[in-house]
Amino acid sequence: MEAFERIYLDLSKQPGKCRLAEAGLGWKPSGGGDTFTLDTNNLGTAQWSRAARGYELKIMSRTSGVVQLDGFEQEDFDRVAKAFKLFYGINLETKEHALRGWNWGKGEFGKAELAFNVQNRPAFEIPYSEISNTNLAGKNEVAVEFSLPADGNETGTNGHLGGARSRGRKAGAAKDQLVEMRFYIPGTVTKKEKDEDGEEKSVDGDEVEEQNAASLFYDTLMDKAEIGEVAGDTFATFLDVLHLTPRQVLKRVLFYGRFDIDMYENSFRLRGKTYDYKIQYEHIKKFMLLPKPDDLHTLITIGLDPPLRQGQTRYPFLVMQFKREEEVIIELNMTEEMLEGKYKDKLMPRYEQPQHMVVAQVFRGLTGKRVVTPSKDFSSHHQQSGVKCSIKANEGHLFCLDKSFMFVPKPATYISFDTISVIVMSRVGGAISASRTFDITITTKNAGSEHQFSNINREEQKPLEEFFAAKNLKIRNEMLEDSSALIQAALNDADINSSEEEVVTARVDRGSADEDDESLDEDFQSDSDSDVAEEYDSAHESSGSDEEMADADGGKGSEDERAAEPKKKKAKTTK
Known part of the structure; x- marks a missing residue:
């Protein structure tokens, strides 16, 4: 030994x-x-x-x-x-590694790992067990995502998930960790056919088929890393499900995408036109069933940790949309022993219900997560479970749950009641818009971060206030303060306009501002109907004596001359 x-x-x-x-x-x-x-x-x-x-x-x-x-x-x-x-x-x-530092080379698929060789020497190797997902990020680009540890205590050797070594759990969580790598693979390659034994066989020159090199690399990696399970392993498949988040990318344009959902024993897979995702059930932290206020659709929102990644974009929530009246008939691909054993009282062999109910029940049975629905303590003015509002320029709906708020679809925002410091209700905008809508600003205890929900219908104010009070949430209603301020301002305006002498006195008391002949009054209107006399108007009567006016002019010129000079200045100002 x-x-x-x-x-x-x-x-x-x-x-x-x-x-x-x-x-x-x-x-x-x-x-x-x-x-x-x-x-x-x-x-x-x-x-x-x-x-x-x-x-x-x-x-x-x-x-x-x-x-x-x-x-x-x-x-x-x-x-x-x-x-x-x-x-x-x-x-x-x-084995000697390549130390030149080149970022171009040749990718070779081994039995257990992918090797990137530079001048016939490996620059680095990637074990297939550490690859969690791969996508075609472009015509000639393949993205490879790596598995992440469950937590910081995971070392790969502490028996997590049933063994001393676990798949995709080699390194513990660190401050900096490689999560994605992209390969640029240009050109095309010749696609060779395989015989019954899986070995490549020669074909005639006329029958040679060329394939995109990046697509071949992607397909080979999917097969080697066992990312895409075969169809026979799926327990259930839901086709063409509309996803509001994440969205698909086609010719650099974002649009709502449709994904096929494949349900497996330990994970589920989203298959789209441009992106595929494989998500472990253990990454699901929240599962919400939210009826949309339009009485036509229902949203299923799934919270993920770690978030779903698409390039530099992270998606902590999946938002699916279903038609309420659309029913589906599905039979689970499970043996009777499995249904009676592991999934007893959790799943049924056959479902014939609205699609959103079937998806929710299958997810609940496979993941063991509780399905969260809107709180029964809240009902909007139109007897709905959510209110229409917006975050900045993004319109959506705010749902009131028993222990949290949830805004969907974009950006999907989850706010727990435990983290809320204060909720401020206020008016923003002009007199007309402020009378019809109001805003809600939720300040959290985490460094005072804020979430502002705008353009809420004024009819929803009372139901929301009653819900806040029922959940013992601290509220500050600034709309009452704004109303008092508007009334006071109106009274002040009435007092000012009632006295012409006070207006004139206010203009006289402007101090050195009247000495600036070059400044233009942007609010001045030549055809003004105002009853207030201008300072240099002939109809204006000064409260001072002639001697005082003469002293102000330095004792030069007659009264007519003094009246003429301001008229020229007024014409100059109007011009």
Whole structure:
């Protein structure tokens, strides 16, 4: 037996002890935890190469994919090579990586991993078990998404999800983590046919079919990484379901997309024209059934954590729309033993109901999540469970749930009552719009962030206030303050217009502003019907004496001359 200390298994956070014996390979973490073992019959090939923590031993197993052990010293190579030769009959191959830093090369699909080679040397390798999804991001571009750990304590070796090593759980959550990689693959390739044994066979020159290289890469990766399950494995399939979020992209234009939904035992898949998504049931955190106020549609909203990713865009919610009267007949592709065992009292073998009810019941049975519906404590002015409003320029509906608010479809916004600090009701806009609509601003306890819902019909004010009070939410109604301010302002305007002398006095008391001859009065109207006399108008009667006016002019000119000069200035101002 050969033993090695401070060895890391599959990028684990803590080291352990590795032992090589005739019966197989074993690794046990130093801090305690589940032991990982690999039988001799399960060992395939082995490679030795440089790695982040010194030297790495990579084993291609027959059933467990790629096993990585790093932390070896350079002088350990002879001991490891000798043990593999004597115990397992395997030659330890030395592999050198490409260090040029080039970002173009050749992608080669191996049995357990995808290798990116530069000048016949691997620049990096991606185990298929770490790939969660792939999409055709463009005509010549393929996006590859990587699996993420369930939480920060996940190390890949702590027995999570039924074993010392779990699929897609190699590295624990870190501050920075690679979540997506894109390959640009130009050109076309010749598509070769395969015989019954799966081997490629030659075809005549006239029958050669060319295929887009990116599409072939995508199809091969889907097959190797086992991302797209075969149709026989699906429990149920719902075709052509309208999704308001996420949206499809066609020729750089966003539009509401339709996806086919395939339901599997542990995940479901959305198949669209431009994007496919595979989502684990364990990532579903919320499931809501929301009747749309138009009396025609029902929305199913699914909250995801981690969010669905489409390039740089994240979608924490899926929003599906169904017609209420559209019924569907479906039989689940399950055995009687499975229905009576794992899914007893959760699923039925056959459904004949409106489509949104069937989808909700199947999701509930497979995921075990509770279906959340609008609160019975709220009913809008039109006896609906939601009110129409908008977030900035995006129109939608705000639904009042028992413990939260939910705005859909875009941007889908979820606000829990526990996080709300205060709700402010206010008027925004002119006199006409303010009398018909009002706004709601919800301030949360998290750093005082705000969510503003605008253009709510004034008829919904009373039902919303009653709901806020029933849920013990703190409210501040600024509309009452605005009404008092408007009344006071109207009274002040009436007092000002009632006295001509006060208006004149206010103009005289402007101070140095009257000395600026170059400034133009933008509010001035030459044909004004105002009863207030202008300061330099001939009809204006000054309260001062002639001597005071003479002193103001420096004792120069007669009264007629003094009256003429302002008229010229007035003409100049009008021009």
